[in-house]
Structures are given as structure tokens and as C-alpha cells.
Amino acid sequence: MVALAAVLVVSHLRRRSSLRTTIAWDRVGRALSAWLALVVSIALFKPLGFVIGFALLTYFLVAVMYRRPLKVAAIVALASTAAFYLVFSLGLGVPLPTGPLGF
Numbered sequence: 001m002v003a004l005a006a007v008l009v010v011s012h013l014r015r016r017s018s019l020r021t022t023i024a025w026d027r028v029g030r031a032l033s034a035w036l037a038l039v040v041s042i043a044l045f046k047p048l049g050f051v052i053g054f055a056l057l058t059y060f061l062v063a064v065m066y067r068r069p070l071k072v073a074a075i076v077a078l079a080s081t082a083a084f085y086l087v088f089s090l091g092l093g094v095p096l097p098t099g100p101l102g103f
Contacts, residue, residue, distance in 0.1 A: 034065060049099025055081040 063073035
């Protein structure tokens, strides 16, 4: 992934038109917000468990980043968390971090 990212950076810098464009700070802010949400959710894995931390991350991404209705965000968060739990924990037997509630 690092090598492919380096190729993308080099190819972007080689283009002359890219030197004239300005940085879209709103897009940078959105990307950094998503990374911050990921960091916070990872930090919450130990105290809350993977299921709750991942559900909160998914809810934030759908509700805030994609600006979808809160009901849609809740449904997507529950469905994706359940699917992730079923595939990794039950299907593959990979132990996920558990919180005080046991999941």
C-alpha cells in the first residue's frame, strides 16, 4: 500500500496542472475527521468492546460524514456491526475485543 501511495504521489506531482490548483481544505477536514473518528473508535474498543466501538464509528460516518438521516445511520450501523461480528467472531473464530457487557 505504501508503494502504491508513493506512485500516486509521484504521478500527481509530475502533472503541471496540479501545481496551479489550491488545496481544498474542506475535503482535507472531512478526511481528517474520518481518521479522528477511527482513532477514537479504536481507543474505545478496550473499554466498550469492538461491537459498540465499531457501531459508533459506523453511525458517525453515515450520519455525519455522509449526512444521512439518523434512522438510516442507526440501521446501517447495526447491520454492518452484526455482519462483521457474524463473519469474524462466529464464522472465522477471530476473537474480537470485548467490553464490560461481554460483546
